[in-house]
Amino acid sequence: MSTPATIIVVDDDAGIRTVVRQALQRAGHLVRTTDNATGMWKLIEEGVGDVLVTDVLLPDANGLDMIPLVTARRPDLPVIVMSAQNTLSTAVRATEQGAFDYLPKPFDLNELTRTVQSAFESKGASNRSQSHADDGEALPMIGRSAAMQEVYRTLARVIPTDLTVMVLGESGTGKELVARALHDLGPRRTGPFVAINMAAIPRELIETELFGHERGAFTGAAARSTGRFEQAQGGTLFLDEIGDMPMDAQTRLLRVLQSGEFMTVGGARALKADVRIVAATHKDLRRLIDAGMFREDLYYRLNVVPIRLPPLRGRREDIPELARHFLDRATAEGLPRKTLDASAVAWLMEQSWPGNVRELENAMRRLAALARDEQISAAVAELWIARADLPAERAPAPDQAVAAGGSLEALVAQWLQRNVADGARPPEDGLYDRLLAEFERPLLETALLLTRGNQLKAAKLLGVNRNTLRKMLTDRGVEPQTGRGVEPHTGRGRNG
Numbered sequence: 001m002s003t004p005a006t007i008i009v010v011d012d013d014a015g016i017r018t019v020v021r022q023a024l025q026r027a028g029h030l031v032r033t034t035d036n037a038t039g040m041w042k043l044i045e046e047g048v049g050d051v052l053v054t055d056v057l058l059p060d061a062n063g064l065d066m067i068p069l070v071t072a073r074r075p076d077l078p079v080i081v082m083s084a085q086n087t088l089s090t091a092v093r094a095t096e097q098g099a100f101d102y103l104p105k106p107f108d109l110n111e112l113t114r115t116v117q118s119a120f121e122s123k124g125a126s127n128r129s130q131s132h133a134d135d136g137e138a139l140p141m142i143g144r145s146a147a148m149q150e151v152y153r154t155l156a157r158v159i160p161t162d163l164t165v166m167v168l169g170e171s172g173t174g175k176e177l178v179a180r181a182l183h184d185l186g187p188r189r190t191g192p193f194v195a196i197n198m199a200a201i202p203r204e205l206i207e208t209e210l211f212g213h214e215r216g217a218f219t220g221a222a223a224r225s226t227g228r229f230e231q232a233q234g235g236t237l238f239l240d241e242i243g244d245m246p247m248d249a250q251t252r253l254l255r256v257l258q259s260g261e262f263m264t265v266g267g268a269r270a271l272k273a274d275v276r277i278v279a280a281t282h283k284d285l286r287r288l289i290d291a292g293m294f295r296e297d298l299y300y301r302l303n304v305v306p307i308r309l310p311p312l313r314g315r316r317e318d319i320p321e322l323a324r325h326f327l328d329r330a331t332a333e334g335l336p337r338k339t340l341d342a343s344a345v346a347w348l349m350e351q352s353w354p355g356n357v358r359e360l361e362n363a364m365r366r367l368a369a370l371a372r373d374e375q376i377s378a379a380v381a382e383l384w385i386a387r388a389d390l391p392a393e394r395a396p397a398p399d400q401a402v403a404a405g406g407s408l409e410a411l412v413a414q415w416l417q418r419n420v421a422d423g424a425r426p427p428e429d430g431l432y433d434r435l436l437a438e439f440e441r442p443l444l445e446t447a448l449l450l451t452r453g454n455q456l457k458a459a460k461l462l463g464v465n466r467n468t469l470r471k472m473l474t475d476r477g478v479e480p481q482t483g484r485g486v487e488p489h490t491g492r493g494r495n496g
């Protein structure tokens with residue numbers, strides 16, 4: 001049994017007070033609860049409590065703002081913050097304000113008891129000193145899923161340190177964003193942030209890119225060049241796609257990490273490396289080690305604090321907020337404002353997003369730029385997102401998209417202008433039939449697209465019999481494929 005301690009629990013939610021009380025009592029602690037800051041201050045003034053566990057949003061105060069005041073009054077009282085406002089901002093602010101730890105709600109009660117125990121054991125040396133607190137500053141990472149909470153908690157802990165961080169995750173999951181957050185929110189933020197992507201530089205140039213070279217170090221080295229290590233002095237060096245680093249460069253990097261010094265290629269002087277290293281990869285480094293392509297000793301040097309970013313399909317609940325964020329950003333960049341209706345949000349959440357957040361970001365920009373209506377439905381989202389992934393020659397003609405995207409009047413006017421304006425002769429088969437024929441094709445194609453080529457469903461959607469649909473497809477030259485793709489609409493109206 002652990003040593004009994006008195007824990008103050010502050011939360012205005014009676015349910016939370018009860019479960020937390022029970023869990024802590026089961027762990028052998030004494031518990032005092034209160035539902036507001038006033039009650040908490042009373043206990044603190046009385047000298048009660050070994051650990052304080054508080055919610056952020058209290059009826060009469062903000063839990064984060066109170067931490068420095070609590071620490072000033074009772075420097076020996078560690079504060080653990082619980083919050084349902086699960087942003088990176090809350091995690092970072094809790095750390096900055098000097099919280100012992102931060103627990104995003106909902107949390108695991110075992111984790112709470114473990115955290116309370118370690119806070120109690122470290123009493124006295126507990127509340128961290130404040131660094132900087134930039135209130136309300138917009139923080140870059142979106143997403144409140146449980147998976148991202150873990151990321152934020154780790155980030156908040158390592159931001160104030162110089163520890164080497166290894167960011168792992170599929171392409172487009174935000175690895176570079178994490179590296180930037182580590183830099184921008186940490187003590188080196190006034191220094192440079194220098195990124196180098198191992199996969200983007202020819203292998204034979206990586207060493208000189210990293211460490212620079214002296215004049216005459218090799219044929220063609222007409223002048224001394226500074227490497228990224230030197231450029232990043234006093235700041236952060238982001239080594240992206242570290243799994244693509246050639247062996248020679250790995251050996252050299254390892255030496256730098258061991259000695260804290262580096263030498264330029266062909267140089268005799270050792271320069272001090274005052275650089276925080278953040279590395280990232282989407283590759284499985286363990287596999288590379290087994291295959292003899294990555295140095296195990298370097299791996300351990302770099303993998304001091306691993307941060308694993310979840311793929312987007314593993315945190316679908318973040319998709320609505322991310323999608324809206326990217327649409328807002330597109331608007332801020334001057335593209336038309338778009339909103340997603342419920343069907344569009346549901347459709348976005350169903351997709352697998354192999355390109356992760358980057359793919360979602362690009363899809364939202366495409367919608368903002370190309371979809372006609374302000375409100376986006378699932379059908380429009382699918383048209384612009386699913387079909388845009390088709391090879392270029394199969395991509396939809398804009399007219400088709402407009403037909404599906406709404407504003408039919410605009411399209412008719414446009415068609416008429418193009419086909420019969422300027423006194424051009426009306427088409428031989430008459431304007432009415434011609435116009436219907438022009439519209440029938442994208443209508444059929446879109447119906448097939450939405451039903452993924454299922455003719456029965458497409459016929460039902462259109463309200464026509466299956467044989468009628470077949471005939472229409474033949475008449476209009478639409479290929480009744482299964483699957484998403486249908487032949488692009490290349491037909492242009494004939495001017496008589």
Ligand SMILES: Nc1ncnc2c1ncn2[C@@H]1O[C@H](COP(=O)(O)OP(=O)(O)OP(=O)(O)O)[C@@H](O)[C@H]1O
Nearest residue numbers: 140141142143170171172173174175176177357358
């Ligand atoms: N949580 C997030 N909130 C907001 N934007 C995000 C988030 N994660 C990623 N992004 C955005 O998605 C894009 C891709 O992110 P980033 O470049 O950091 O991914 P990456 O994992 O480094 O990709 P790669 O491995 O392909 O280099 C960027 O534009 C980034 O701003």
